[in-house]
Amino acid sequence: MLKESIKMALENIVSNKMRSFLTMLGIIIGVGSVIALITIVSGATSTVTDQVASMGANTVTIQVQGTPLKQGLTQGDVNKIAELSNIAGIAPTISGQTTVAFDGNTMDEITLQGKNDVYFENTEDVISSGRIINTIDTENKSRVALIGNDIANELYVGKNPIGQEIKIGGITYHVIGILQESDSFASADTNSSVIIPYTTAMGVVGAKYINSMTVYIADEALADTTTRQIEGVLTKAFNGDEDGYSIVNMQSILETIEEMTSILSMMLAGIASISLVVGGIGIMNMMLVSVTERTSEIGLRKALGAEPKQIQLQFLIESVVLCLIGGIIGFILGVSLAWVVANLIGTSFALTASTVLLAIGFSAAIGVVFGFMPARKASRLNPIDALRSI
């Protein structure tokens, strides 16, 4: 019976090609736009979250503003944080301004950063040549430096700076590597920076405080607990003055982004689904016309023994099949559009099983909802009146 109904529905749709297509158009546009929007937004979201995650989803960032009593964190504070559980590593940063010189040439307003091996182990593509600052450099407070591209080009014309000496703030260091050239999008301009071990900055240059640090967490699932423990250490260090520092958990930023984009995508899909309702009304209209046109067919079927329920099922199947065909076409168009858009704006494109199910489920539901009334009308026709109307 079901098989027969589906076959008859297909025959009916095919025999009215033009009308079926025009009716399906609403569903095609509706499903197409909903699927395109959802796919585009979820692709863009995953691109953004990937970028954020590449900065380290398992990191807690601490910025120190300082208070009049305590202008920054000390090595002692760092050690206290290092003693907490679930800490994979700590990368403190000291920043300042300095001058650099080589062979009589001097450059002013150079950014000086003190970092450690943990930073380099967790960050990709910091240097373009040479070697990074390692554990031994950090422990020994070695006088080694990584220099920016501009410094390399200006101070070492025609020479390879690696292995050469450089005077930073009057103290001699060995150049061990050259920093990756920074493009205009980077948050910090590394082209006129030098990086030395932070221990060297504290022990040799005389920097007293750590200005910021990144704490790497071993188990992301416990990120919130660990963040709270770190906060406890910081509050104590600043004597309860919370203005002295700020602490940001990457995991929570990621969650916020995901929450925001899912609200956005739901809102957009909601707007697009208005066109689905319009499409559904089109389906209802066509089904009503079809019931009227086929009044005598319905009467005949009833005379031959069709139950009202079977007539209803037949028309319901017709409307569902119509919507499903429209939904599948709309799905293909929507996904293609999303693919084109993703390629144009350079976000990632991913098709999830839930999107496929959503498209199919939505179109079938529209077929049932908007086909119900016409189908019931057909099932309630009086067979005598129906047979007479030839």
Added chain:
Amino acid sequence: MPEKILEMQSLVKTYIMGEEEQVVLKGIDLDINRGDFLSVLGPSGSGKSTLMNIIGCLDVPTSGTYYLSGELIRDLPEVDLSHIRNREIGFIFQQFQLLPRLSAQKNVELPLIYAGVPEKERQARSAHILERVGLADKMNNRPNQLSGGQQQRVAIARALVTEPTILLADEPTGALDQQTGHQIMALFKELYQEGKTIVMITHDADVAKNGSRIVRIVDGNLSEGVYNA
């Protein structure tokens, strides 16, 4: 003892149109035995189709009793009426009433679909019955590829395929020319000889003579006619 398969007593059908009440069937008593070929003869507007609709369980009487195969047909829900129509009645209409998109064989299969007969058996039974009415070579034709007489044969095959208690025909030759009409009547006679029970409605006395028994209906009243030995 002939087996009584249909029994009507004081059957009345009234149509209410606004204020007016029109009594179309005015107390009809009718018995039909298995194997009868009954012609119901009457002028236009006399209530023939109304009677046929009640016999065919498409409509219910206003008052009176109607038993079909021993079952009282009254106050039955739509679902039960559709099962009775499917099982007991084989309709043959003046305008054939074939579905234009379906082949002859598919048209004949329709009542079997509603009877829940599996596809293989449907095909075998419809093919067999189409052969019986002389359309073995036209099974895959659509109605518009068949002559009027052939279309009515398909309709007869469709009525026969469920092996109903009664074949119910309303003006079966009304849309056919005289010669084709004769051929259809010849087929009806054969079916009668095979033992089928037939109720045929007509306004044509010559057509009515084909029956084994004639009743006349005039202005809603039924009277037994001459037997046609």
